[in-house]
Amino acid sequence: MDELRFRAAMLCLVLDSRAVVHAEEVLYCNYLRAEMAPIHFGSLVYDYQAMDVIGPFDLIGSGGRFILDAVSFFTDIDRKLIDRAPEFxxxxxxxxxxxxxxxxxxxxxxxxxxxxxxxxxxxLLVGGPNIKDFKLSPRYAEFIRRHVAAGKIVFTTCTGAAVLASTGVLDGKRATINNLEYEFARKQYPKVKWTKETKWVVDGNIWTGSGAVAGMDMFAHWFKESFGLDLLTEASKGLDYEPRDINGLFKVFPQRYDENGVQLSTLVLP
Amino acid sequence: MDELRFRAAMLCLVLDSRAVVHAEEVLYCNYLRAEMAPIHFGSLVYDYQAMDVIGPFDLIGSGGRFILDAVSFFTDIDRKLIDRAPEFxxxxxxxxxxxxxxxxxxxxxxxxxxxxxxxxxxxLLVGGPNIKDFKLSPRYAEFIRRHVAAGKIVFTTCTGAAVLASTGVLDGKRATINNLEYEFARKQYPKVKWTKETKWVVDGNIWTGSGAVAGMDMFAHWFKESFGLDLLTEASKGLDYEPRDINGLFKVFPQRYDENGVQLSTLVLP
Known part of the structure; x- marks a missing residue:
């Protein structure tokens, strides 16, 4: 365990100092991290839409060690998979x-x-309030700015992208938002390069998602890239959830068909 | 408005007294109800999985008058649709x-x-706790029994079906549950006719869903049957959510393809 901690710390140092980091290195680093220490996820409590935060948190939580351990009482889960699961x-x-x-x-x-x-x-995950009259408190805004300036990842779901834009950290960045509020955000925050071409957008350490469930799709992608498809599959089983890819298509899990070519529901819960 | 209230009350009385009720009558009754009075949805607070309750409530809430009114500030929504939306x-x-x-x-x-x-x-919606050691309090059990005995609809998501089974109201009924806990529930509550063939099961006034997101699919179906596909589409837009049908297939909304036959994401948010 001590050796693992040391290897993880070294790897993270190396990765942090490099401009180009390969996906498999991040994956390996997160594997090591999972052995190492809990991952702290935060959300700022204001009047956001409940699903914006609960959907993504419950999804990744379902692939975390605490839930997989609990679920393994009811169904077979490979012990190695549970040991590799992150602790949130x-x-x-x-x-x-x-x-x-x-x-x-x-x-x-x-x-x-x-x-x-x-x-x-x-x-940090920033949920979406009704942005018509919403004002982020200066202390919350400062908290967000410090988090982003430290190079740590911030996620937004639904109108959370407009909350983020109000802090200035999205200026000059590519971002998306719940498409219902797209035109409003475009006018309100013209310095942001808004797009609605994909379900989520990654620009540096800022991940913006569209509506709440598109936010879950974005978290599914992050979880898969960080911990592997096998752990995402376990996470998805817990919620009976099928993630979409960045284009909004159900291509993350293989499609299934019976012998006559009739489509079956996917492998999530066979 | 008074006339509407009267027509709705009469129709509900007639429907309540009949063994066989047609879907279009329920739909019409709910249209009238939506004009009439708020619909009261309850959930019992114990340590259920957050998504089991938030997913379904936020979905139907997104098709309710309060949210549609708010969203209409940002995007065009037909006023007639908003007027027809239920108030939850x-x-x-x-x-x-x-x-x-x-x-x-x-x-x-x-x-x-x-x-x-x-x-x-x-x-009433009954969410799913960790059923390994969960014990429903006698007062909650009595509350559920009274609700079901009054002929009112109870929904369960995830392991909520085992909570319901523990009250005895599922004895002899068909039901489903999160498939991860299927074998456990079958052994623990052998008087229930458990199945995992479909994403949700309706037996009389008892609707049992599989995992949390399958529970959202079940609520989407209930919402569509009660208030129409057009209102379900609006509800789904709010969350950027695509419901599955009872067989777990994405056939509730039409699939879309470009001129070269390449699949596009569905119509939810064009």
């Missing part, structure tokens, strides 16, 4: 610990951390 | 108002109602 810790970060009513589902959530006592995050 | 009120019903930590996503939710002060529900 999710943080719902409030300005205070006061409960917040989300935009949808009448869900009232209690923050798990405040801006002041939240541990160092590895990844 | 979601209740998260606790035994007390104390916060509950859900099974996944580290989400801590505050109930909106208690068992004692919750208004009369139209529909």
């Amino acid at each position: 810790v999710f943080h719902h970060i409030g300005e205070t610990l006061d409960p917040v009513r989300l935009l949808t589902s009448s869900l009232v959530v209690n923050p798990t951390d405040t801006l002041d006592d939240c541990p160092e995050l590895d990844y | 009120v979601f209740h998260h019903i606790g035994e007390t108002l104390d916060p509950v930590r859900l099974l996944t996503s580290s989400l801590v939710v505050n109930p909106t109602d208690t068992l004692d002060d919750c208004p009369e529900l139209d529909y």
Whole structure:
């Protein structure tokens, strides 16, 4: 275990210092990381659409060690796969610990951390509020700017991209947003290179997704690239979910047909 | 409006008294209901998987009047469609108002109602906990039994079917469950006619779904049958979500191809 920690730390140092990093190196690095320490994912608690955060978190959580361990009581899962699964810790970060009513589902959530006592995050997810009159608080905006400036990955889903744009970090970058709010975002934030050609867009360390479920597709892609297709398949089984590729097509998992050529549902839950 | 209320009340009385009800009558009844009064959807708050409840609630909520009204600021939506959209009120019903930590996503939710002060529900959704050691409280069990005995629809997603089975109301009924927990449920509740042939099963007023996203597919079907394909399409646009049919195939929305026969993503967000 000590040796693993050392190898991971060395590899991460090397990767951080290089301009070009190959996908398999990132994959290997994340394999090592999974053995090493929990991955801290954060979300800022304001009145976003509940699915924007729950969808992606529950998806990757379903491929995390905690859930796979629990599920292995009910069904066979290769022990090696569970050992390789990442351990996630999710943080719902409030300005205070006061409960917040989300935009949808009448869900009232209690923050798990405040801006002041939240541990160092590895990844940040910015959910989508009703951007008609939404104003991000200056402290949240500063938190986002610091996270992005540190070179760490930020994800947005739905109108979260407009929230990100309001902090200035999207200026000059390519981004997408829930297509329903596309024209509004284009006018409101003209310095961003908005596109709606694909379900998600990656520009440097900024990943912007379209609507909430497209956000899940984006997380599925990130999870697959980071931990492998076999672990994404396990994650997807938990939710009975089939991810789309970046073009919105169901080509991530192989299609299945019976002997007469009639289509069957995919391999997620045979 | 008074006339509408009267027609709806009469129609509901007639339908309630009949053994066989046709789909178009239910649809018409729900059109009238949408003009009439909010539809109260409830969920019992215990440590279920967050997506089991948020997925279905956010999906139908995205086709509800509140969200469509909000979205119409950003994009054209036919006013007649919005006027026909149902108005939903979601209740998260606790035994007390104390916060509950859900099974996944580290989400801590505050109930909106208690068992004692919750208004009369139209529909109940039972989410899925880790059923290895889960015990439903006697007061929740009684609440479920009363709801089902009143002939009102109960939905389950994921392992919620095992929670329902533990109350006895599934005895002798056909049901499905998240396929990962299928064998466990079959042994634990042998009086239920379990199947995993379809993504969801309807037996009388009991709708059981498979995993969380299959539960969204089930809700999409219910929403379409109740309010029409045009409103389901609007609901799906909000989440950028494509529902599967009962066999797990993406045939609810028409497939799209370009002039060279290359598949495009579906019509949800053209």
